[in-house]
Amino acid sequence: MRLLPGKRISKFILTWISPLGWLLLIIWYVVNLMPAGGNVPPIIHGIEVSPSTVQTGQTASVRVHASDPDGDEIHYFWGSALGRIQLDRFQDDQCTYVAPDLPGVDFVWVTAYDDKGAEVEGFEIVTIAEGGTD
C-alpha cells in the first residue's frame, strides 16, 4: 500500500526515531544524571541575603531555601570568599554574614548535603559599601 508523504514521515518517526530517541534519552539520563545508589541530591531553590548591600564590617542575614527530592534531612555548610560566616548552634539553613573591612563584591556560598552524602552548591553575591562600623 502506498502512503502519502506525510504519513510516511509519521510512520518513520513512530517506527524508528521515537523508540530510538527514547532509548537514547534513557541511556543519557542513566549515564549523566542518575546518581549512584539512586540518591538524588538536595535542590537549592534560592538564597536570600538581607540586606543585599552591606556596609564594611556590618552584617547581613543569609537564608537558603532548599528541599530534598528523596525527603532526606538536609545539612548545610557555609562559606564566604572575603567575609566571615556566623552560624547558630541550632539552625544551619540560615547564617549571619559579616562583611570585611574593604568595599567591593563578595559572595556567600552554601553546600547543601543530605545524610547519604549527595550534595549541591549555590552562591549569592553580596555588595559591600564603604562606611559601616559595628
Add this chain to the structure above:
Amino acid sequence: MRKRAVLISTVVLAFILIVMGVGCGCGAPPGKEVTVGNKNFTEQYIVGELIKQLLQDRGFTVKLVSALSTTKLREGMEDGEIDICAEYTGTAWMLLLAHQREPGRDNNEVYRLTKEEEEGNGFIWLNPIWNNNTYALASWPEFVEEHGLQTLSDLASLYREKEGEIKTSIGEEFSKRPDGLPALEMHYNFTIAESHLSVTAPPGTCLQSLEKHECDVAMVFGTDAAIHEHGWYLYVDDKAFSPPYDLTPYVREEVLAEYPEIADILNELVGTFPGGGEPATLDIVAECQDVWQELNAKVDIDKMDADEVAHEYLVDKGLIKE
C-alpha cells in the same frame, strides 16, 4: 389584661435573650487566650509545656504550636500568630538580630544586649534560664580527677603539656564551623595532635566514643541528657569562648500590655531554676545545666513524654497542684 400579658411576655423574652447571650458568649468579656510556640527538639518541647501548663493553671486558655524551626518561630512571633516562646540568647543576638559574635562576652552581657534591642522590636524578654546549651567539652570524672582539671584553661594546659596527644572526639560540624575547633584552639592556645583527633560524622557518635572510653575528651552540648546519664564532667568555659545560649521566655509587647501578669507568672517559673532572676555566674550556669541535663534525660533516656516531665517539675516546685 392583654397589656399585662404582653408586658410579661416581653420581660420573659428579654430574660431568655439575656441568658442566651451570656450562654453563647456574646457581649461577655473574652477569656484570656494566648498562643505559645516551641522548637523541634527535647528541651524546647519541655519548656513549651512548662509555659503552657503554668499559664493554664493561672486561668489562661493556651494553644501550643509545637516543633517549629527557629525561623518559623520568629516569623510567628513577628506576625502575631504566636504570643510567647522561649529562645536562646545566642540565637537571638547572632542569628535573629545578626550581630557579630565576640568571644569574651558573657551570659549576662549577651542577655542584656538582646533584651534592650528586642524592646525596639516589640518583644519583651523576661528573666533568663541560665542553662547555656552551647558547644562544650566533657570527660569522664576519673580523667578530670587524675589531672586535676576544672576549666577549659586547665584542659588547654594539659593539651600543651602532652603536645596535643589526648584522645579527643568531635562532631564533623564543629570541626568545620568558623567558630568551631580551630577557633577554640586559638582562643585557649592549644592544639590537638591529628593522630589523637577523631572527627565523627553522624550526630551523637562522639558521645558514644566517650561512653566506650575510646576517647578522653568529647564535644557535647551543655544540656545533653548523656552528661547526666553517665555523670560526665563538663569543662567550665572560663574565657567565655562559646557564645552563651540561655533559654529565655519572651512575649509580644501587645500581649504583655493586655495581660501584664504573664511577666510575673513566667518569672516565677524562671525563679525555680538555679540563679533564676539573678545575674549569671559560672557556678549558676553549671547548676542550671545540671537541672536541664536531668530534665532532657527524662525524655531522651527514660522515654517520658515532655508534658509529663513538665507537669512533674511544676508540681515538684509547688507551682501547680497535682
